[in-house]
Amino acid sequence: MPRSTTVTYRVYNTPAEVAKAAAELFTSSVTAAANARGIARVAISGGTTPKAMFALLADPSQPFVKQVPWDKLDLYWVDERCVGPEDADSNYRMTREALLSKVPLPAERIHRMEGELAPEEAAARYEAAIRNGFKLEGAETPTFDLILLGMGDDGHTASLFPHTEALNEMNHIVVPNHVPQKDTWRITLTWPVINQGREVAFLIEGAGKAKVLHEVFQGTYQPETYPSQIIRPASGKLTLLLDAAAAAKLPEPTNGVGTLELN
Numbered sequence: 066m067p068r069s070t071t072v073t074y075r076v077y078n079t080p081a082e083v084a085k086a087a088a089e090l091f092t093s094s095v096t097a098a099a100n101a102r103g104i105a106r107v108a109i110s111g112g113t114t115p116k117a118m119f120a121l122l123a124d125p126s127q128p129f130v131k132q133v134p135w136d137k138l139d140l141y142w143v144d145e146r147c148v149g150p151e152d153a154d155s156n157y158r159m160t161r162e163a164l165l166s167k168v169p170l171p172a173e174r175i176h177r178m179e180g181e182l183a184p185e186e187a188a189a190r191y192e193a194a195i196r197n198g199f200k201l202e203g204a205e206t207p208t209f210d211l212i213l214l215g216m217g218d219d220g221h222t223a224s225l226f227p228h229t230e231a232l233n234e235m236n237h238i239v240v241p242n243h244v245p246q247k248d249t250w251r252i253t254l255t256w257p258v259i260n261q262g263r264e265v266a267f268l269i270e271g272a273g274k275a276k277v278l279h280e281v282f283q284g285t286y287q288p289e290t291y292p293s294q295i296i297r298p299a300s301g302k303l304t305l306l307l308d309a310a311a312a313a314k315l316p317e318p319t320n321g322v323g324t325l326e327l328n
């Protein structure tokens with residue numbers, strides 16, 4: 066049975082406004098976690114969508130770079146392509162170029178997935194790094210303060226692709242995932258771990274995502290086909306930051322904000 070969830074979607078006119086809202090969410094969430102617990106643990110996505118948010122966070126003319134308590138942030142990824150850190154497809158490389166090379170985040174607080182290793186090994190090493198970073202014991206699993214997700218036009222999120230093995234994984238924190246439709250392997254956080262995040266948000270842009278967004282949040286529950294549907298945080302709350310083009314098939318929001326109840 067999927068968990069009942071309140072989805073709050075915030076709709077902005079342009080991708081630039083989505084990026085600003087995402088930078089604000091990142092800043093407030095990291096600050097709140099650092100104030101409450103002395104440390105903020107955030108897992109970010111790759112692909113193209115977060116790039117503009119990273120650029121804003123790093124921009125010295127914006128307030129964010131001064132506001133984020135970088136010395137209290139531990140940065141993780143939700144997924145990685147099985148390529149090296151210099152590869153054009155590397156999620157880490159995109160983040161390094163847009164953000165990490167420009168902000169005072171200590172190197173030891175940047176926890177990248179080692180996509181250059183064999184997928185099994187990379188996943189096992191990342192799981193061990195998370196267990197170590199969160200000081201987990203026994204069967205404990207991590208609670209990230211903020212998890213920022215993207216969504217592909219096939220409904221995948223992180224590297225949880227339609228009809229792939231990782232959708233059945235309940236016991237690990239990180240797994241390798243064979244993605245036959247892309248003839249490749251990925252490394253991904255598992256969905257129970259994503260659902261355990263204190264705050265979970267999707268950043269989604271573009272007319273090409275409008276149909277799948279509608280299917281995921283208003284269509285029949287079929288997570289094997291639309292893996293993003295499996296994201297139902299334990300908090301019962303999920304946030305979507307959308308541009309108007311992506312939100313075109315959702316109910317008209319009031320003053321830019323709409324809610325959907327998923328049961």
Ligand SMILES: O=C1O[C@H](COP(=O)(O)O)[C@@H](O)[C@H](O)[C@H]1O
Pocket residue numbers: 110111112113114115144145146156214215216217218222223224
């Ligand atoms: O392959 C991936 O795709 C998704 C969505 O990417 P986008 O380019 O449509 O923003 C992304 O969230 C994931 O991290 C990435 O590895």
